[in-house]
Amino acid sequence: xxxxxxxxxxxxxxESQEAPQEVATKAPEEYGTPTVIVDDLHIVYKxxxxxxEAEKGNAANALMRIVRRQGRPQMKEVHxxxxxxxxxxxxxxxxxIGRNGSGKSTLLRAIAGLLPxxxxxxxxxxxxxxxxxxxxxxxxxxxxxxxxxxxxxxGMSPAxxxxxxxxxxxxxxxxxxxxxPMSTYSSGMGARLRFAISSAKTHNVLLIDExxxxxxxxxxxxxxxxxxxxxxxxxxxxxVAHNLDVIEETCNRVIWLHKGKIKMEGExxxxxxxxxxx
Amino acid sequence: MSQPESAVAxxxxxxxxxxxxxxLAARHGLRRAIARPSMPAYLRQLWERxxxxxxxxxxxxxxxxxxxxxxxxxxxxxxxxNAAVYWLMFGVILAQSKKIDNYPAFLITGVMVxxxxxxxxxxxxxxxxxxxxxxxxxxxxxxxxxxAYAIQELQLLGxxxxxxxxxxxxxGVHITWLWLLVPVTLVLQLVFxxxxxxxxxxxxxxxxxxxxxxxxxxxxxxxxxxVFYDISDKTKGLPAALxxxxxxxxxxxxxxxxxxxxxxxxxxxxxVWATCIFWAVFALIVGFWYFWRAEERYGRG
Numbered sequence: 001x002x003x004x005x006x007x008x009x010x011x012x013x014x015e016s017q018e019a020p021q022e023v024a025t026k027a028p029e030e031y032g033t034p035t036v037i038v039d040d041l042h043i044v045y046k047x048x049x050x051x052x053e054a055e056k057g058n059a060a061n062a063l064m065r066i067v068r069r070q071g072r073p074q075m076k077e078v079h080x081x082x083x084x085x086x087x088x089x090x091x092x093x094x095x096x097i098g099r100n101g102s103g104k105s106t107l108l109r110a111i112a113g114l115l116p117x118x119x120x121x122x123x124x125x126x127x128x129x130x131x132x133x134x135x136x137x138x139x140x141x142x143x144x145x146x147x148x149x150x151x152x153x154x155g156m157s158p159a160x161x162x163x164x165x166x167x168x169x170x171x172x173x174x175x176x177x178x179x180x181p182m183s184t185y186s187s188g189m190g191a192r193l194r195f196a197i198s199s200a201k202t203h204n205v206l207l208i209d210e211x212x213x214x215x216x217x218x219x220x221x222x223x224x225x226x227x228x229x230x231x232x233x234x235x236x237x238x239x240v241a242h243n244l245d246v247i248e249e250t251c252n253r254v255i256w257l258h259k260g261k262i263k264m265e266g267e268x269x270x271x272x273x274x275x276x277x278x
Numbered sequence: 279m280s281q282p283e284s285a286v287a288x289x290x291x292x293x294x295x296x297x298x299x300x301x302l303a304a305r306h307g308l309r310r311a312i313a314r315p316s317m318p319a320y321l322r323q324l325w326e327r328x329x330x331x332x333x334x335x336x337x338x339x340x341x342x343x344x345x346x347x348x349x350x351x352x353x354x355x356x357x358x359x360n361a362a363v364y365w366l367m368f369g370v371i372l373a374q375s376k377k378i379d380n381y382p383a384f385l386i387t388g389v390m391v392x393x394x395x396x397x398x399x400x401x402x403x404x405x406x407x408x409x410x411x412x413x414x415x416x417x418x419x420x421x422x423x424x425x426a427y428a429i430q431e432l433q434l435l436g437x438x439x440x441x442x443x444x445x446x447x448x449x450g451v452h453i454t455w456l457w458l459l460v461p462v463t464l465v466l467q468l469v470f471x472x473x474x475x476x477x478x479x480x481x482x483x484x485x486x487x488x489x490x491x492x493x494x495x496x497x498x499x500x501x502x503x504x505v506f507y508d509i510s511d512k513t514k515g516l517p518a519a520l521x522x523x524x525x526x527x528x529x530x531x532x533x534x535x536x537x538x539x540x541x542x543x544x545x546x547x548x549x550v551w552a553t554c555i556f557w558a559v560f561a562l563i564v565g566f567w568y569f570w571r572a573e574e575r576y577g578r579g
Contacts, residue, residue, distance in 0.1 A: 033306050034302060034303070034306050034308065035308070036308075037299050037302060037303045037308055039299040039300060039303075045578055046578065085299070087299070087302070109414055109577070110311070110312075111311060112311070112417070113310075113311035113312040113417065114312075114413065114414050114415070114416075114417070114577045115312075115414065115577045115578065116312050116574050116575050116577060116578055117312070121300070121310055121311075122310065122311040122312070123299070123300070123303035123308035123309060123310055123311065124308055124309065124310075124311045125306070125307065125308050125309075127417055128311065129417065130415055130416070132415055133415070133416065134411075134415070135409075135411040135412040135414075135415040135416065136334075136412055136415070136416060138337055138338070138341045140340075140341035140344040140345065141337055141340060141341050141344075145337060145340070148333060149330075149333050149334065149337050152327075152329045152330035152333050152334075153330055153334070153412075153416055153418070154416065155326070155327070155330070155417070155418065157329070158329055181344070
C-alpha cells in the first residue's frame with residue numbers, strides 16, 4: 001500500500017512539471033469576505049473491488065499474498081484531488097468544470113467536510129451543505145415518509161418539517177403519488193421529489209452537484225429558478241455541471257479541474273473558451 | 279503541485295501580502311471544514327438529531343418487511359420461529375430438558391435476550407460501512423447511524439418480548455411483581471448493546487473483513503453464554519478463574535437476570551446486578567469514546 005501511494009505521488013509530481021499552469025490572477029476584490037479557503041488540498045480514498053481479471057487469482061494466490069505481506073489487489077487508493085488551492089468569497093458563484101473523473105465531485109465533498117483531506121486543509125465559515133439527500137431516502141417507503149425522513153436527515157426540526165411539507169409536495173408536482181412507495185415512481189417523478197426535498201433547506205454555503213435538474217422541460221425551468229433563488233440566499237455557491245450554458249449563466253468565476261489539479265481559473269467566458277478548445 | 283500564484287493572489291485579495299492561507303482563514307474566523315467536535319458538542323449534536331435517528335430506525339423497519347406478503351407480521355413470526363427451532367434442537371432432539379426446570383421457558387428467554395444483543399452488534403458493525411453514500415452526502419454526527427440501528431432492534435424487541443411473555447405464561451409460570459424489573463434489565467442491556475455496537479461500528483468501518491468474521495465470533499459467544507445450558511451447573515468441575523470468566527460474560531449476566539425475574543420468581547443475586555450494571559456503563563463509555571475518536575475519518579471508507 002505504501003508503494004502505491006509513493007507511486008501515485010511520483011506520477012503527480014511528474015505531471016506538475018510537464019504542465020505549466022495557466023492561472024488567473026484577477027482578484028475578485030468586488031466580493032465580500034472569504035467564506036471558503038482551500039489550501040493545498042489532497043484527497044486520497046480507497047476503492048474496493050477494483051482488481052483486473054489477471055490480478056484476482058485464486059485462493060492460493062490470496063494466501064501467498066498474505067504470507068508475503070502484500071496488500072489486497074482489490075483495494076486501490078485513488079488520488080482524486082492533488083493539491084488544489086483557492087479562496088471563495090461572499091456572494092460568489094463558482095462553477096467547477098472538468099472531464100469525468102477529474103475530481104470535481106470529490107472536491108465538492110471535501111469542501112462540505114465529508115471527505116477528510118489527505119494533506120492540506122479546507123477552511124469554511126459555518127457548515128457548507130451539499131445539495132442532495134438521495135442517499136437517505138428508501139425506495140420501499142412512500143413519498144410521504146421519504147419527505148419526512150429526508151428533511152430530518154438534512155437536520156430540520158419537526159416544526160420546520162411540518163411547515164415545509166406542503167411546499168415540497170407542491171413543488172415536486174407528484175400529487176397523489178406521494179401516498180405510494182417511491183419504487184413505483186417513474187424516474188422523472190423520483191428525481192423531482194428528490195430535488196424538491198433537497199432544495200427545501202436554506203444554506204449558507206451551497207454545493208450543487210450536476211444532474212440535479214432532471215425531469216421534463218417544465219421542471220427543468222422550475223428547478224433552474226430554484227437554484228438561482230438559492231444562490232441569492234446563500235453566501236457562496238459552488239456548482240458542478242457538464243452543461244456549460246448553466247455555468248455561464250449562473251457563475252461569476254470558473255475553476256477548470258484536470259486530473260485533480262486546477263488547470264485554469266478565472267472569468268467564465270475566458271475559461272470556458274479554453275475548455276472548449278481543449 | 280499546488281497553485282502558488284493563485285494562492286498568493288487570493289491572499290493579497292484578502293488584504294495582506296505574504297499572509298499564509300491558514301492565517302487568512304484565522305483572521306476571518308473560518309474553521310477547518312472537517313474537525314472532530316468536542317465531546318459535549320458532539321453529544322449536543324446527537325441530541326439535536328434525535329428525530330432523524332428515530333425516523334431512520336422506524337423507516338428501516340418498515341422497509342425491511344415491505345416486500346414480503348405477510349409484511350410486518352414477520353416482526354412477530356421471526357422470534358417465534360427462532361424459539362421453535364432451538365426448542366426442537368435442544369429441547370427435543372438433544373433432550374437437555376430433563377435437567378432444567380421448565381426448559382422451554384429457560385431456552386426461549388435465553389434465545390430472545392441473546393438475539394437482542396447479537397442483532398444490535400451485527401447491525402452496528404455494518405452501520406457505517408453500508409451507509410458510506412449517506413456519510414459522503416450529508417452532515418450529521420456519525421454515531422447517529424449505530425444508534426439508529428440499535429433503536430431499530432429495540433423496536434423489534436418489543437414484539438419479541440410480547441411473544442416471550444405469552445410463551446412463558448403458556449409454560450405455566452405465574453406473573454409476579456418481579457416482572458416489573460424486566461424493563462430495568464432491558465434498559466441496561468440496551469445501553470450495553472449501544473456501547474458494543476458503537477465499538478464494532480468503528481472496527482467494521484475500517485476493517486472490512488470484520489463483517490465476514492463477526493458471525494463466527496457471535497456464534498461462539500452464543501455457545502459460551504449459557505443460552506442452552508445452565509452455566510453454574512456445567513462449570514462445576516472447572517477452575518474458579520475460568521468459572522468466574524464465564525459467569526462475568528455480559529450476555530450470560532443479562533440472560534440470568536431475565537430468567538431470575540421472569541421464570542424463577544426471585545430477585546437476582548447481587549453479583550448479577552453488579553455485572554449487568556458494570557457492563558452497561560463500561561461498554562457505553564468505552565464504545566462511545568472509541569467511536570468519537572475517528573469521527574472525521576468515517577467518510578474515507
